[in-house]
Amino acid sequence: MQVALVGCGRVATSLALALLRRKDETWRPTAFFVRDPASPRAHEAAAATGLQVQPLARAAARVDSETLLLIAVADRAIADVAAALAAQGVHPAGAAHTAGSMGKEALAALAASGVPTGSIHPLQTVAQPDPDVFTGAWCCVDGDAALRLVLEALASALGMQPFSVPADARPRYHAAAVLASNALVALAAAAAEAMPLSDGLSPLLPLMRRTLANLEHMGLPNALTGPVERGDLTTIRRHLEALRDLRSAARAYRALADVTVNVALRKGTLDADQATALRTLLGAHAPGDGGDPDGKADHDTQTRADETGR
Ligand SMILES: NC(=O)c1ccc[n+]([C@@H]2O[C@H](COP(=O)([O-])OP(=O)(O)OC[C@H]3O[C@@H](n4cnc5c(N)ncnc54)[C@H](OP(=O)(O)O)[C@@H]3O)[C@@H](O)[C@H]2O)c1
Incomplete structure (x- = not known):
């Protein structure tokens, strides 16, 4: 499965690096989609991974139904990014965000256009891009049934232990992570x-x-x-x-x-x-x-x- 990353910060770049290192066609990172491909952070992500950095506004032309979208942007931007992707008519195999305090409901705009949605939150601190950071961590996963299985398999492929918490317990789960x-x-x-x-x-x-x-x-x-x-x-x-x-x-x-x-x-x-x-x-x-x-x-x-x- 192809994996496209939305955002090019610490988590998105670490995910790309970890997947690239696997050299495994099961999970093939393809590109970053970002709001500003000319930003210093975009240049750093491209240099670190060798992946293309594309404008988020043109994602629909490049994301097909074989691609899993991982949305690793600031929590406050997730719903707006999902709405912008839905408005473009992006139709990936599934879309998941990487935030801890919310579940798949943050991607309601994509769900409304028929995209399977979920979330995959590495229960790990990612202070800088690092392909090793996920190994041994737990990973909170939720999502529509078939996508959830895909996300659990992705978490396992990255060396994480997938688990889930009830949807209404996500803020409490994330508060625990912040305390720890x-x-x-x-x-x-x-x-x-x-x-x-x-x-x-x-x-x-x-x-x-x-x-x-x-x-x-x-x-x-x-x-x-x-x-x-x-x-x-x-x-x-x-x-x-x-x-x-x-x-x-x-x-x-x-x-x-x-x-x-x-x-x-x-x-x-x-x-x-x-x-x-x-x-x-x-x-x-x-x-x-x-x-x-x-x-x-x-x-x-x-x-x-x-x-x-x-
Ligand atoms: N860091 C961690 O320890 C950690 C661990 C687990 C999960 N997470 C989750 O992973 C996600 C990303 O976290 P991060 O630490 O990787 O953040 P980060 O390094 O600060 O990167 C955030 C990314 O979001 C993009 N962004 C922000 N606002 C945007 C908007 N309005 N539209 C489009 N893109 C926008 C930024 O784009 P620009 O480059 O243009 O600013 C940047 O690429 C968050 O949901 C976070 O909760 C983080």
Whole structure:
């Protein structure tokens, strides 16, 4: 099957590179269709893949009924691009977009003109064009029955594990992906800011890598370690004081320590009283939310924690 890509950004170019590398007639990338073939990004995609970059406005003349269209444009543009393709009378074998938060309904305009529609979302972060990026990832697929089988086969050919979520759960599915990936980058930024070194990130990377390995091998909640897991209020109070002037890091610390309390409760290393004491301490240190400026809550929670023997 021929595969034409709409857009020439990171995902479209990575898909093209990964398919080209297979040297497999089953999935033969043919061209990029883009809004501006003269853009620097279009030149880069052409140079990286050797594929032609064609104007999106003339896709109808070049896309036939043997071609699968993969629409990898910005989420906000998907419905408009589908409408523009439908208005041209494009009639491919099927069309699928690569966004996570929406299913095939984003391509309603093409569906209305009789094109089988679907979506194929690599559950992976694609920060630059890379033919290897899909290998080992999961891939959320939906679509009209026959197209869905095609998309599952494509995901497998790219080394991904196809799966599906209910249509109404797509935003929640994508929110989970954002927490696992984008929020991890934000968390690294907050941690690097707190690290008292000019390059705050480098010393944290082995720690982050091992944490991911522990998650992989031990799972949740067993991978959790640290002062919340140990119910160590004294250390946490010290952290909160140290982060007082680092607003972003302090907010991230408090919000995630609150989530960490839940994980520690699941792990069974905290009891309900210790959890309450920790949450009181975290709330008491939240600036501007009516916290306890005298540290009385700290004292009280420490006393309660001491009473629990921790
Ligand atoms: N990056 C990731 O980690 C990742 C992972 C999985 C799925 N996805 C999904 O894959 C899709 C593409 O993401 P990306 O990261 O590859 O984006 P990207 O690198 O920013 O590229 C976006 C592409 O969309 C095109 N575009 C934007 N607005 C357009 C419009 N109005 N009409 C026509 N083309 C338009 C851009 O064209 P110009 O070059 O002319 O600006 C560019 O080719 C998105 O749906 C995204 O949610 C991304």
